Amino acid sequence: MTARSNAMAEERMEQLLHAQTEMQGRLSAMAEALAARQSELNRAVNQRLDGMSHKIGATLAEQTKSTHENLRNLQERLAVIDSAQNNIQSLAKDVVGLQAILSNKQTRGAFGQGRMEAIVADALPKGAYAFQAVLPNGTRPDCLIFMPNNAPPLVIDAKFPLEAWNSFREATQTEDRKLAGQQFRRDLDVHIRDISEKYLISGETQETAFLFVPSESIFAEIHEHFESVVQKAQRARVVIVSPSLLMLSIQVIQAILRDQRMREQAHLIQGEVAVLMEDLGRLDERVRKLQSHFLMAQKDVEQVLISSDKLNRRGAKIASLELEAGPQAPDPAPQERAVESRTGLLKLRVVDEE
Known part of the structure; x- marks a missing residue:
């Protein structure tokens, strides 16, 4: 009985040890799983915190810029109000001065x-x-x-x-x-x-x-x-x-x-008008003389053109005579040449008279 009890007790001890070993393995696995989940959670929390910090920083920057802009506009408006107040004070002084003037x-x-x-x-x-x-x-x-x-x-x-x-x-x-x-x-x-x-x-x-x-x-x-x-x-x-x-x-x-x-000043104006009329009469006389000179020059030019036309016509006739001469004939006798020369002179004279 005692040996059997001891064997059973040992068996129970072994079972307990085996169960304890399994429990330790499970606890280790659970610890590792918890550590991994905690690491992931920390990483997610850090990412969320970084994102929120960035958004909060951008929002704060925009709010700061907007606040500075509003303060600048407020300062400009305060400057305008200050200038208007100075003008009102100056106008009030002027009104008081005018009232003092009108009261005396x-x-x-x-x-x-x-x-x-x-x-x-x-x-x-x-x-x-x-x-x-x-x-x-x-x-x-x-x-x-x-x-x-x-x-x-x-x-x-x-x-x-x-x-x-x-x-x-x-x-x-x-x-x-x-x-x-x-x-x-x-x-x-x-x-x-x-x-x-x-x-x-x-x-x-x-x-x-x-x-x-x-x-x-x-x-x-x-x-x-x-x-x-x-x-x-x-x-x-x-x-x-x-x-x-x-x-x-x-x-x-x-x-x-x-x-x-x-x-x-009427008499002075009349005198100036009289002098102006005299100058105008002299100008008219000189223009008429100049016109007569131009007419004479025009006539002379027309006569020169007539003479030039005559000379051109005569030159053309002389040129046509030279062209009509043609090739040279054999040298005739001296008496015949004299007759031809006289005939040519007669022809030239007739052309000139024409």
Whole structure:
């Protein structure tokens, strides 16, 4: 029993050892398979990671480029906005300066006078106008325009009551606007009366003076809301003019001055025309003499051609006689040659006469 048990135990041990060996072989095969699969998995993961890294890098590069482009465009737009802001600030300073000019009476008068002087100086030649000239009564108008034919000069005044006008324009309430309009009407009446009394001098100035308004809008508002003031100014022989009307009036005066200069230079023009007619008469006489010389030369040429034709015909006849002679005959007797020679001379003479 014991030996059998031992044999069975040994057999079982062998079986266990054999099973353990098989298990170890399978574990080794599984370990090798797992190692190969892990290697393939690592390689696939690395490839995927490399691809994703490349894509992420390209995406980041594109996003960086796009960000830089957007920042550059933003900087350009900021530069444009900065330039526009500087222009707006400069314009605001100019507006403030203009407001300061218009708020000061003296500088406001200089502003209106500057516009008036620019219009006059651009249209008229020097010597046809004068700024701040003194009249015989000691007054000093803003501009004098000298008229042709020793006529009295035309007076232009460039001052304007702008304070009352600004009050009238800025008034929002009906009562305030009415009071401001009354004040502007009084100031304008006083200014028109001053122009009429100071600058309209009989025999020294024109019977009409110009009151220059340096704005087309103010000129239109005056004619719309203050028609009575305009009529009063016309009765006082003061004409309210805007820049456009002043320019038109200056152009009319310019045409009158040009016409006067043409009349003054008429005698010089007539003298030049007389000299021109004399030169034209001499030219006609010389052309006719030259024409007679050409006619005589033409006749001489025709006569020369006639003589040349005659010579050509005679030469042709002589040449035809020589051709008709033919071969030489035997030498005749001296008496016969003399007769033939005389006959030949007679033939030549007859041909010449023909």
